[in-house]
Amino acid sequence: MTPRPRDEVTGAEAAPAVELLGITKRFPGTLANDSVDLTVRPGEIHALMGENGAGKSTLMSVLYGMERPDAGTIRVDGREVSFAGPADAMAAGLGMVHQSFKLFDSLTVAENVVYAAEPRRFGLLDRAAARRRVRELGAEHGLVVDPDARVGDLPVGLRQRVEILKLLHRGARTLILDEPTAVLTPAEADALFAVLKSLAAEGRTVILVTHKLREVLEGSDNVTVLRDGRVVARLRTADTTADRIAAAMTGRAVELDRIHPPGAPGEAVLEVAGLTSDGVHGVGLTVRAGEIVGIAGVAGNGQSELVEALAGLRPVASGRVRLRGSDVTHASAAERRARGLAYVPEDRHAVGTAPAASVAENLAMGHHRTALSSRSRLGLLPPTAVREHARRLIERFGIKAAGPDVPASALSGGNLQKLLIGRELAHEAPLLLVEQPTRGVDIGAIQNIHDQLIAHRDAGHAVLLVSAELSEIRGLADRVLVMYEGRVTASYDKAEADESVLGLAMAGGGTTSAEAQD
Structure with a gap:
């Protein structure tokens, strides 16, 4: 475990990099976070785990200023803060890499990294300085990427490097990574964790939102587990096991x-x-x-x-x-x-589902001409039949949704995957x-x-x-x-x-x- 930093003058233990106290966040019909406490120390890789819908993403959205808490306190480096948006969080030294990358595919790596924080010369973007900055950061942190490459042409592992370089360019001291290895190959994931450990050794803090037990056991110092919006376990990684973490997440023994x-x-x-x-x-x-x-x-x-x-x-x-x-x-x-033929594609967002359509409509897609055709009238599907079909699949596959009429975009990534799997399996x-x-x-x-x-x-x-x-x-x-x-x-x-x-x-x-x- 990484030693806890101490104040160079007093020798006292340094203030937590991030401290969340009693965070509560409600949405209509859902208590997403219920008096959650989370403490993360400087130089620590801290894993935040839980099942889909446990409240992990909501908690990180509160920390990063994307959601305002209904109750509770946020402290960064020992100071109480209140963020009106992500810009305030970035100014306080936080940075977040989202599961869906926030990059401009048509721009170069250098242009993406310095966007909204550009080095300027005579009032214009200093492209040479931007490229130089990318090379320096890449060499320093093991995140080498061609600064002139167009981001849309890069494989996913290099795009993620660009996201991390963006945060480092802005001086982020605490990095929040949401499911960072969900789209990476095993080799890319290993390379990412080598980078994260190097950043932690420099004194930066990493909060890792993930489902992957092996990565947590090999790459983190401490683990906090959420279930149904509450903290159910705080574990020192070196002293725990995959079975114990899985049981904390699910509330039951899981055969891994x-x-x-x-x-x-x-x-x-x-x-x-x-x-x-x-x-x-x-x-x-x-x-x-x-x-x-x-x-x-x-x-x-x-x-x-x-x-x-x-x-x-x-x-x-x-x-x-x-x-x-x-x-x-x-x-x-x-x-x-x-x-x-039934088909579950790799890209659940762009190919597998229509995020703006409702959960019920998504569960009917692709098989509406067969499974639900007997219920159609004048070529139209009755909304009641579509909702009934959706409710059956929501229950069968454990899809956590506020109801069949909410947009699919409101679901977590894991629940969207359950929707996709359930829709394709339901028709035999x-x-x-x-x-x-x-x-x-x-x-x-x-x-x-x-x-x-x-x-x-x-x-x-x-x-x-x-x-x-x-x-x-x-x-x-x-x-x-x-x-x-x-x-x-x-x-x-x-x-x-x-x-x-x-x-x-x-x-x-x-x-x-x-x-x-x-």
Whole structure:
């Protein structure tokens, strides 16, 4: 654990970097934070954990000036503060990296980093100074990024570096990171934690909002756990375990990293031969009824492009795709849905849901022509039928929403993921394509989603699963395919797919699979 800093003159223990006392925040129908106390010391990496809807994001929004508390006190560096907005929080030395990055894709790295805090020369932006500032900060903190690169062209891991550089440029002493590894590869996540530990060693403070137990145990000093808006545990990381944190979060014992028994595969549901598309080269695979086939690979090796081609969202240049015996190689996405395909995309915001539409409307989308068509009148769906359908799925999948009529944008990321998973599983589609099913989802919900996917398989359906979490692939998949540079390069049965074997294959060292030769 990082030693607690002391005042250089008196030798007394330094004031907390952040102190929240009795923070209470209510929304209509919801008590989001109930007299929450949180103390974070200078030079500390402090993990804030809890299930989706536990109040973590609300608490950080209060700290960062995005929400005003109904009661309670905020102190920064020992001084009581009251923030009218994020600008006040930044002026007090706080900085926040949101789960959805706040960057301008059309601008360069340097332009993004210095935006609203630009170095100037003769009243104009000093671009040379901006580029120099990015290089200096990058070299100092291990956050090297090309200052002239356009942000929209950068992979997600480098975009996150740009967000952190923005905060450092503004002199942030306390950094708040909301689910910082939700969209990172394991290697990118390891690199991020190396940076965070370096920042903490310099005396900066990090508040980490995350669901990932391994990262918390390896990278934090202390943990505060929220449940239903209240603090239920304060733990010293070195003295606790994953099981104890999970039990505090959920209120029950949780079986972590469970390896589910294999299924009983039947007839082929999806047959792919020689599929070539943008980013995909000659892929062949088969997924059978009663089987989960997992696809592992480092991000950017064609997994997402393959799934988009199978879902009808990306044109196929050559090869064949058959669904339940029918050729759907050039069929539209709607036609594939009608023939028995369900799809959970990687990007739940831009592709999977319509954030401005209601929860009920989102739960009806994609299957409104089939599941709810019998209730339609003159081509219109009765609002009561849509709401009834939504209420059933909200209860079944544990979606925390104030009601079916609230906009989907009001849901936390994890609850939006539950909505998406629930919508696609509810219709018993013969084939489910699912990418990153538990990204940003809490421990209890992960277990529920895994159980739902296994139940879907055991009901005789086929599942093609793409996940960046090897533990998830190993726990769920009956067979594992590895993609490297757009090709399926290795195939393993469940018993063969240990992490070392998969890791070697993901780096390009796997044995060529029979399916890759189709």
